[in-house]
Amino acid sequence: MRRTTIDGIPVHRIPSTGPLRFGLRFGCGVRDETYRTLGASQVVERLTAERAGAEAGAGLVTYGSLSDLDETRFYGSGAPEEVVRFLESVCRTLSDLPLDRLEHVAGILEIENTAPVDVRAAQALSARYGARALGLAGQRGPGHRALTADMVREHAATHFTRGNAVLLLSGPEPEGLRLPLPDGARPPRRAPRRLAGHVWAQRDTDGIALALDAPIGSAAARMGHCVLMERVDRLLRERLGISSHVDVVEVSRDALSVERILVLDAAGGKEAAVAAALWGEAVRMAQEPPLPGELMEYLTWLRRTWTEQPDPWARLQEASNPDLYGIPYLDDATALTQLGRVTPQEVREAMRAALEGALLVVPVGVHPSLTGLDGRRLEHTGVCEVWDTPFPPGEVFRRPLLARATDRGARGDRLVLTPHSVVHGRDDWYHEYRFDEVVELEQWGWDRTVVARCGCSMRLVRGSHTGDDRVRSALDRAVPSSRIRVRTAAR
Known part of the structure; x- marks a missing residue:
């Protein structure tokens, strides 16, 4: 195993005969995105692979790409001169993405709807970390179609750089290989805070x-x-x-x-x-x-x-x-x-x-009987819900009288508006959506969907609660415009 560098990029190679196998790795995946930019790494990967594959032609033995929780990779194998051509095309494309193909690629990715990790692990990460870093594995976000050209371009410029890349090779020496990636340092990855444990x-x-x-x-x-x-x-x-x-x-x-x-x-x-x-x-x-x-x-x-x-x-x-x-x-x-x-x-x-x-x-619906390390019954948590505790003080909005008269579940349902949050819950539990922890406020005509940092969401529908106009106005005033998205497509 040998380690060298090409254009400042670390290269790890195992010399051998036969076709040249390669993997160009970038330390960028879902965990490096935000709720608003979810899917950006996949879009960059797909746009790049599409163009590089077309430029390489049919001579390349095989090539592919992937983007998951931690990494985006371009990989394949072929004759050394074909691999050189493909890798150089990948690097050039990352500096000049074919964003005229953005809508098409975003649509395909939404149809494919691939998960970055096993869906059971994704839900555990979401419960553990909320709508950020590793927790984004369990979030859908606004969708690939909501990504703008500027979002994709900025994401590529930040993460798909020579400081955040490494090349793997197995096979003969690729003569004349250049990796013309844009300059840039590796963005820091900090351990996300756990929301709950034990x-x-x-x-x-x-x-x-x-x-x-x-x-x-x-x-x-x-x-x-x-x-x-x-x-x-x-x-x-x-x-x-x-x-x-x-x-x-x-x-x-x-x-x-x-x-x-x-x-x-x-x-x-x-x-x-x-x-x-x-x-x-x-x-x-x-x-x-x-x-x-x-x-x-x-x-x-x-x-x-x-x-x-x-x-x-x-x-x-x-x-x-x-x-x-x-x-x-x-x-x-x-x-x-x-x-x-x-x-x-x-x-x-x-x-x-x-x-x-x-x-x-x-x-959901499963209630195991478990014992913790201290011998007591293991606590069940909604991670961010509060149980059997009085609501925070504020202005209370209940379901309309007719709904309470005809629907038993609506009787205890309420919204509470405080100076710094909207609280939703029933008699025995509530969830507080703090204005400073809203990662996305979606506006669907009159309706609103609030997405909190913990990963939970609350939908506010016109007429669902008495006085809900006041709650909607408070949200619109308190959430910064950079976190507000106007949605016009059908739900």
């Missing part, structure tokens, strides 16, 4: 997810999470037959910490049982050290996999992460040595630390 929440999902964070270099945490996966798989799939698969989605919170999300499916009607078993096994690992044999089983499997089924391209990608994200890299031998030194007690301590901030997400 609780469970309901979300619009069809499976179960457990979000755990840990120091990115913690061998004990990695070992613990893998042992937990194995235990849960054996219990739920092999013994009980109520879940067919357990997987993990791993994302970096920042250069120092990682979020691992265990995701499971569940047999119909067994969601609460799957959630209880997953949480119960995690608590048991935080209270009792695993058996030495469990650690050795995972270590043996990992050593055999890396030895018998090596993946040089995956190692190449991991070796480039320090250049792209500032994440430390460990080669296989060093990683195995560190994992081999982990003790059962260290695993227990790491699992306890992770579980203290964990979030379990279940489908």
Whole structure:
């Protein structure tokens, strides 16, 4: 494995014969967008790949592109001279996007409606972080068609630069390769603030997810999470037959910490049982050290996999992460040595630390009975809803009299207007939408949709509450114009 630079861009290459395989990586994805610019990375990726593919012609063996939560990538393989032509076209296009194709590409992307990560993990991230950074994985935003040319151009100029790129190559040396990317530094990525931890929440999902964070270099945490996966798989799939698969989605919170999300499916009607078993096994690992044999089983499997089924391209990608994200890299031998030194007690301590901030997400309507680390009933949270607490003081607006007379659910429903927020709720709960935490106020004729930083939204429909004109006027006055979007398309 060799590391060089071309035009100031780090290049990691494995020399070999045959076609030249490449991957031009940019440290930019959904987490680097805002609620308003959601989808901008995908649009830049698709516009660029479309033009570069056309310019490369049919001679390139294969090429493609992707944009997910953390990264945008242009990849493929072919003869060295064809790869050189394709990569140079990608770099030139990023400085001069074909924005005349924006409407067409945005429409295609809205039809495809691809998610940046597993939808169960996306809902867990949204519940954990709200409508920002990693939490944007679970948000739809205004849509690709709402992106303007200026938004896309500015996003590309900020994130698709030589300071935020790295090139992977496997094969012969590409003679004369140039990477004419625009100048620019790597934008900082800070760890987003968690909204909740050591609780469970309901979300619009069809499976179960457990979000755990840990120091990115913690061998004990990695070992613990893998042992937990194995235990849960054996219990739920092999013994009980109520879940067919357990997987993990791993994302970096920042250069120092990682979020691992265990995701499971569940047999119909067994969601609460799957959630209880997953949480119960995690608590048991935080209270009792695993058996030495469990650690050795995972270590043996990992050593055999890396030895018998090596993946040089995956190692190449991991070796480039320090250049792209500032994440430390460990080669296989060093990683195995560190994992081999982990003790059962260290695993227990790491699992306890992770579980203290964990979030379990279940489908709406599922109410598992769970116990926390302190032995008490685990708290259920709407993440940002407040339960069994008096409403903040303010001007109260209730549903119209006819609605209250004919609809039992409307009787306790109310809006409260305070000097700094609109509060919506019923007798036993409420959600406060602070004006300074509104990320988007959509105006649909008279109607309004408020999107809060936590990721929740409230729709205000004319006639839904008495005096709702005053609430609408307060929102329009308080929310900055830069966060107001006038919508004219049909809902």
